[in-house]
Amino acid sequence: MYAIAGASGQLGQLVLAGLVEKVGADKVVALVRTPAKLAEAAASGVSVRAFDYDAVDAAALAGVERLLLISANEVGKRGPQHQAVIDAAKAADVGLIAYTSILHAPTSTIGLAEEHRATEAALAASGLPYMLLRNGWYNENYTGALGPSIEHGAIIGAAGAGRICSATRADYAAAAVAALVDGAAADVYELAGDEAFTMADFAAHVARIAGKPVAYVDMSQADYAAALEGVGLPGWLAAMLANSSYASSQGALCDDSHTLSRLIGRPTTPIADTIAAALA
Numbered sequence: 105m106y107a108i109a110g111a112s113g114q115l116g117q118l119v120l121a122g123l124v125e126k127v128g129a130d131k132v133v134a135l136v137r138t139p140a141k142l143a144e145a146a147a148s149g150v151s152v153r154a155f156d157y158d159a160v161d162a163a164a165l166a167g168v169e170r171l172l173l174i175s176a177n178e179v180g181k182r183g184p185q186h187q188a189v190i191d192a193a194k195a196a197d198v199g200l201i202a203y204t205s206i207l208h209a210p211t212s213t214i215g216l217a218e219e220h221r222a223t224e225a226a227l228a229a230s231g232l233p234y235m236l237l238r239n240g241w242y243n244e245n246y247t248g249a250l251g252p253s254i255e256h257g258a259i260i261g262a263a264g265a266g267r268i269c270s271a272t273r274a275d276y277a278a279a280a281v282a283a284l285v286d287g288a289a290a291d292v293y294e295l296a297g298d299e300a301f302t303m304a305d306f307a308a309h310v311a312r313i314a315g316k317p318v319a320y321v322d323m324s325q326a327d328y329a330a331a332l333e334g335v336g337l338p339g340w341l342a343a344m345l346a347n348s349s350y351a352s353s354q355g356a357l358c359d360d361s362h363t364l365s366r367l368i369g370r371p372t373t374p375i376a377d378t379i380a381a382a383l384a
Contacts, residue, residue, distance in 0.1 A: 118277035233289030
């Protein structure tokens with residue numbers, strides 16, 4: 105029996121669909137805060153169970169042999185939330201946990217990596233068999249605000265000439281399914297896209313596909329954070345995004361191992377394809 109914690113999220117729903125296709129709905133448990141969100145999955149035979157990262161009930165994990173712990177989305181609360189899930193999995197005798205961590209977690213200079221490192225340490229201390237899916241960035245992280253960028257003819261950031269190896273959510277979801285079903289305890293997957301690009305490359309792709317001039321404008325980390333605040337982002341979010349962008353200038357978001365494409369058995373989705381889909 106396979107379970108997905110966070111099954112109603114953007115990544116979780118893709119994993120859920122892929123896992124059902126691979127092993128059958130009767131072998132899948134979807135763990136969600138609001139079960140009504142997955143009424144269609146429940147009707148298809150998936151066991152949909154209430155599961156709140158802030159109030160974890162080990163009973164929801166009854167019968168689960170392999171659990172995918174998708175990282176919580178509340179930055180700053182992930183440490184205790186993930187620890188609660190790990191404790192519940194141990195109490196429920198779950199056979200293995202697969203965790204969606206961050207690319208190169210032990211050495212990453214991205215601020216978000218701290219909570220992932222803490223979760224990896226908690227898994228190691230738990231005594232439970234576990235595997236790590238260290239995900240790079242999503243292609244979709246870069247295509248959410250293309251409209252204003254095209255309108256102003258500029259994409260701003262603090263990434264310098266750093267190489268970025270992103271992939272789509274669907275690529276990472278396929279990897280999670282493959283690892284959860286066929287992977288083994290102690291496996292560590294550094295997952296990133298096949299094709300590296302710089303933000304200047306990204307801007308060139310946008311310009312070509314949109315048919316309008318768009319250039320990348322590099323800034324300092326502080327100036328980029330200030331610019332993001334200037335368009336209405338909260339200070340903490342602006343600082344987090346600027347930190348991640350600057351870290352990419354130092355190689356934090358690239359990995360040339362092609363582990364992801366080997367795991368899913370196909371090439372990862374090029375960033376240009378995701379840009380084209382977003383602008384279609």
